[in-house]
Amino acid sequence: MTEPILTVHNCTMRFGGLTAVKNFSLQLMPQELVGLIGPNGAGKTTVFNLLTGIYRPTEGQIIFRGRNITGWKTYRIARLGIARTFQNIRLFRSLTVLENVKAGARIHMRTGLWDAAWRTYPMLCEEEQVHAEAWRILQEIGLDDVAHYRAGDLPYGEQRRLEIARALAMHPYLLLLDEPAAGMNPQETAHLMELIRRLRDEYGLTILLIEHDMKVVMGICERIVVLDYGEEIAQGTPEQIRTNPRVIAAYLGEAPA
Amino acid sequence: MEAFLQQLINGIQYGSIYALIAVGYTMVYGVLRLINFAHGDVYMLGAFVAYYIIVGLQIDKHPSVGNFVFVLLMCMLVCAVVGMLIERLAYRPIRHAPRLTALITAIGVSLLLENGGIVVFGADPKYIPTIIEPAQAGESGLFVSVGQMIMLVVSLVFMVILRFIVMNTRFGRAMRAIAYDMDAARLMGIHVDRVIALTFALGSALAGAAGMMVATFTSVKITPLFGLLPGVKAFVAAVLGGIGNIPGAVLGGLLMGVIEAFVGGSALTTYRDAIAFLILILVLLLRPSGILGKAVTEKV
Amino acid sequence: MSVGRFWLLRGISLFAAAGSLLAANALIAWLRATGWVDDYTYRVIMLCGINILLAVSLNFINGITGQFSIGHAGFQGVGAYTSAAFTLASIRWFQERGLAGTSLGDQILLASAIVVGAVSAALAGLLVGIPSLRLRGDYLAIATLGFGEIIRVTILNIEAVGGARGLKDIPILTNFLWLYLVVFLLLALSRNLLVSVQGLGFLAVRDDEIVAEALGVNTTRLKVIAFVLGACFAGIAGSLYAHFDGYLNPDNFRLEQSIIILTMVVLGGQGSVTGSVLSAILLTVVLEWLRFLPTITLGGRAFTPSELRMVFFSLMLILLMLWRPKGLLGQKEFGWMVLRQYWRLLRT
Numbered sequence: 039m040t041e042p043i044l045t046v047h048n049c050t051m052r053f054g055g056l057t058a059v060k061n062f063s064l065q066l067m068p069q070e071l072v073g074l075i076g077p078n079g080a081g082k083t084t085v086f087n088l089l090t091g092i093y094r095p096t097e098g099q100i101i102f103r104g105r106n107i108t109g110w111k112t113y114r115i116a117r118l119g120i121a122r123t124f125q126n127i128r129l130f131r132s133l134t135v136l137e138n139v140k141a142g143a144r145i146h147m148r149t150g151l152w153d154a155a156w157r158t159y160p161m162l163c164e165e166e167q168v169h170a171e172a173w174r175i176l177q178e179i180g181l182d183d184v185a186h187y188r189a190g191d192l193p194y195g196e197q198r199r200l201e202i203a204r205a206l207a208m209h210p211y212l213l214l215l216d217e218p219a220a221g222m223n224p225q226e227t228a229h230l231m232e233l234i235r236r237l238r239d240e241y242g243l244t245i246l247l248i249e250h251d252m253k254v255v256m257g258i259c260e261r262i263v264v265l266d267y268g269e270e271i272a273q274g275t276p277e278q279i280r281t282n283p284r285v286i287a288a289y290l291g292e293a294p295a
Numbered sequence: 296m297e298a299f300l301q302q303l304i305n306g307i308q309y310g311s312i313y314a315l316i317a318v319g320y321t322m323v324y325g326v327l328r329l330i331n332f333a334h335g336d337v338y339m340l341g342a343f344v345a346y347y348i349i350v351g352l353q354i355d356k357h358p359s360v361g362n363f364v365f366v367l368l369m370c371m372l373v374c375a376v377v378g379m380l381i382e383r384l385a386y387r388p389i390r391h392a393p394r395l396t397a398l399i400t401a402i403g404v405s406l407l408l409e410n411g412g413i414v415v416f417g418a419d420p421k422y423i424p425t426i427i428e429p430a431q432a433g434e435s436g437l438f439v440s441v442g443q444m445i446m447l448v449v450s451l452v453f454m455v456i457l458r459f460i461v462m463n464t465r466f467g468r469a470m471r472a473i474a475y476d477m478d479a480a481r482l483m484g485i486h487v488d489r490v491i492a493l494t495f496a497l498g499s500a501l502a503g504a505a506g507m508m509v510a511t512f513t514s515v516k517i518t519p520l521f522g523l524l525p526g527v528k529a530f531v532a533a534v535l536g537g538i539g540n541i542p543g544a545v546l547g548g549l550l551m552g553v554i555e556a557f558v559g560g561s562a563l564t565t566y567r568d569a570i571a572f573l574i575l576i577l578v579l580l581l582r583p584s585g586i587l588g589k590a591v592t593e594k595v
Numbered sequence: 596m597s598v599g600r601f602w603l604l605r606g607i608s609l610f611a612a613a614g615s616l617l618a619a620n621a622l623i624a625w626l627r628a629t630g631w632v633d634d635y636t637y638r639v640i641m642l643c644g645i646n647i648l649l650a651v652s653l654n655f656i657n658g659i660t661g662q663f664s665i666g667h668a669g670f671q672g673v674g675a676y677t678s679a680a681f682t683l684a685s686i687r688w689f690q691e692r693g694l695a696g697t698s699l700g701d702q703i704l705l706a707s708a709i710v711v712g713a714v715s716a717a718l719a720g721l722l723v724g725i726p727s728l729r730l731r732g733d734y735l736a737i738a739t740l741g742f743g744e745i746i747r748v749t750i751l752n753i754e755a756v757g758g759a760r761g762l763k764d765i766p767i768l769t770n771f772l773w774l775y776l777v778v779f780l781l782l783a784l785s786r787n788l789l790v791s792v793q794g795l796g797f798l799a800v801r802d803d804e805i806v807a808e809a810l811g812v813n814t815t816r817l818k819v820i821a822f823v824l825g826a827c828f829a830g831i832a833g834s835l836y837a838h839f840d841g842y843l844n845p846d847n848f849r850l851e852q853s854i855i856i857l858t859m860v861v862l863g864g865q866g867s868v869t870g871s872v873l874s875a876i877l878l879t880v881v882l883e884w885l886r887f888l889p890t891i892t893l894g895g896r897a898f899t900p901s902e903l904r905m906v907f908f909s910l911m912l913i914l915l916m917l918w919r920p921k922g923l924l925g926q927k928e929f930g931w932m933v934l935r936q937y938w939r940l941l942r943t
């Protein structure tokens with residue numbers, strides 16, 4: 039019986055008078071591919087922000103890889119193994135594609151600023167490794183032909199993939215994808231779905247995915263959690279969620295009497 | 296006790312001047328999110344205009360209420376125009392530029408006014424001959440001069456008028472709307488450029504009034520650089536009260552004046568000018584939104 | 596890469612660097628001896644070096660890490676005054692040992708003074724940097740401005756270093772070799788950091804702090820490091836300046852000086868080290884050259900060059916912001932890579 043990689047215990051997030059997330063609980067087993075859906079404003083990105091330490095939960099606890107990370111600073115949580123992408127793409131626009139990925143790889147480097155400033159031998163060796171790995175990731179994602187372009191100059195779909203590449207470079211255990219398919223055409227979406235599945239299998243990642251595109255959600259998620267007004271209203275397999283009346287009501291409104 | 300009250304009165308007097316200047320800073324920051332470094336120099340211009348008019352027209356030989364009102368209005372007018380010119384030429388083109396660019400431009404304008412002032416007016420200090428009798432002891436033994444009283448009263452009157460304008464007129468509403476959300480205000484049909492220009496005019500006029508009064512009613516010697524320090528202190532006052540918040544600027548100004556008066560009268564007198572910066576740092580570290588301001592968080 | 600190859604390349608580059616520095620030093624000495632370079636030109640050359648240090652160190656804080664620091668002159672002042680105080684205090688120790696005036700004694704004295712200046716400025720940078728971390732944008736700028744002024748007023752009030760009268764009779768110890776050795780060091784360190792993956796951390800903090808954190812970058816630590824490094828080198832610049840001019844006055848380190856350094860950074864392009872170097876040289880030369888403007892007489896009033904100098908400078912600043920806020924080089928560097936790219940473009 040394996041341990042869950044992530045356990046969220048009754049987390050609540052209040053901003054003054056507004057309760058964005060209420061009593062949210064979640065368990066993720068290693069290598070699961072789980073979807074987090076819900077109407078706009080339901081609190082999904084807030085959950086991501088809680089998991090990555092950008093917000094500290096007003097109540098509740100978060101346990102990741104056996105450690106209580108509630109209240110940890112974002113960079114420590116990142117180092118422990120949670121990587122994420124952002125709803126509005128947040129790349130380092132002035133850096134190149136390759137540099138963006140290397141920025142992700144930086145997290146696990148053993149040489150530091152001192153070695154970098156003096157260009158020591160260990161630093162040069164490690165940089166070679168990071169360089170090679172970053173290239174490998176770019177090839178895998180299919181961005182190697184634009185490696186030296188400014189990240190801000192890429193077309194939208196490639197920017198989204200770059201964000202994923204950058205997150206991958208961090209060697210995460212848990213990958214949080216915030217609307218990775220937003221703004222993509224059906225072809226790109228299909229490629230994305232295949233990519234996500236492949237990454238999960240190859241790297242042994244656990245993936246939590248926020249998405250509005252139901253094709254994606256139903257297509258790749260093994261389990262789906264539904265949020266509405268900050269609370270979980272349903273959880274289950276795609277089939278169960280598809281036919282759940284509360285979910286339907288949340289998205290489409292109540293059926294006329 | 297007497298000393299305490301005396302310092303308090305002095306403090307409120309300085310403070311009302313700081314308040315007048317601080318209000319201009321805060322209004323501009325409210326609508327443009329710009330720290331108008333040149334504002335202190337507009338105050339300096341007000342003082343110089345007052346000097347040239349009074350000495351040039353020999354008003355100091357014929358003091359009268361009417362003459363003073365005339366000088367005051369002239370100073371306010373000139374400063375208002377200068378303020379609008381600065382906005383039009385230096386700030387409007389960079390309205391959508393990154394903040395550091397705007398900050399540096401503002402610093403450049405300030406330097407230009409100061410050094411231009413040195414070139415045009417000369418660096419030698421000038422002063423307006425005393426027109427009003429110096430401080431007279433009241434019954435309680437406190438020194439309150441007629442000049443101080445006039446400054447305080449005029450400042451108060453201006454504050455009240457300003458409050459009225461901001462809260463009860465269409466222009467004031469437009470100003471507050473722009474401070475909230477410039478694009479939405481534009482979409483609502485507010486002529487943003489015009490309102491911003493008038494905001495500058497208003498703020499600069501008040502600074503000009505402050506400069507005129509300080510030059511006329513106190514024995515301060517005016518130089519092209521003399522707006523620098525009061526400008527910075529007024530800015531600190533605006534931050535102290537909550538930048539973007541007009542009552543805050545008034546409160547901050549008065550507080551700054553009082554604190555300075557007490558420090559100036561104490562053992563730390565050489566550090567009087569540094570106190571302003573110290574207050575600034577403390578405010579920024581402990582409560583950046585100021586006494587009356589609201590904190591803003593970033594959405595991720 | 597093998598260890599052997601590493602040491603070979605490293606040896607060659609160090610040799611080349613040392614060689615060019617010594618050659619340049621010899622050249623300057625020869626030019627001075629033969630009169631091609633007079634004392635004033637030499638002074639300008641040295642001022643260029645000092646301003647390069649100031650601009651590049653500020654660029655590290657502002658352009659590369661994306662912070663807003665406009666009190667840089669304060670750090671320079673701390674370095675200048677502490678090193679000068681140290682030198683003046685230890686000169687007797689040196690004299691007693693017969694080391695004063697000797698080449699070796701001078702080198703040791705200068706080196707120690709620089710270390711003192713660097714460490715104190717770094718401490719100042721730490722003191723200023725840590726509280727300032729909670730602030731962003733405009734607020735940070737104003738806070739650093741405030742700190743700069745506090746430093747200046749404090750120095751002004753310390754009678755032991757002359758207060759408002761200034762500090763004089765500082766032994767002149769700085770020479771071309773020392774100055775440009777430090778310049779080379781700073782440029783090398785900056786360049787190394789910028790091309791390294793670790794250095795990407797600073798750029799990440801500049802571009803998007805929240806994302807940088809999400810990528811495991813300890814943004815707080817990096818911001819403090821940037822401040823400390825920038826302050827440290829500004830302090831070194833101050834120390835070198837103090838031992839070059841021989842006289843210090845708190846007025847040298849007021850807001851105007853901070854603005855001048857800031858202008859150099861902005862003119863060159865924030866984030867571009869080569870830009871800072873170029874604009875430091877350019878502005879130093881321009882500011883000096885402006886001293887020689889004729890005194891213009893208009894309408895019976897004489898306008899002296901020193902008055903017009905600052906008017907010109909402020910106009911230039913405003914125009915620069917209006918027309919080319921990215922500066923000469925933006926965020927790009929000008930080096931071998933760029934030349935190679937242009938070469939490739941020309942060939943196709």
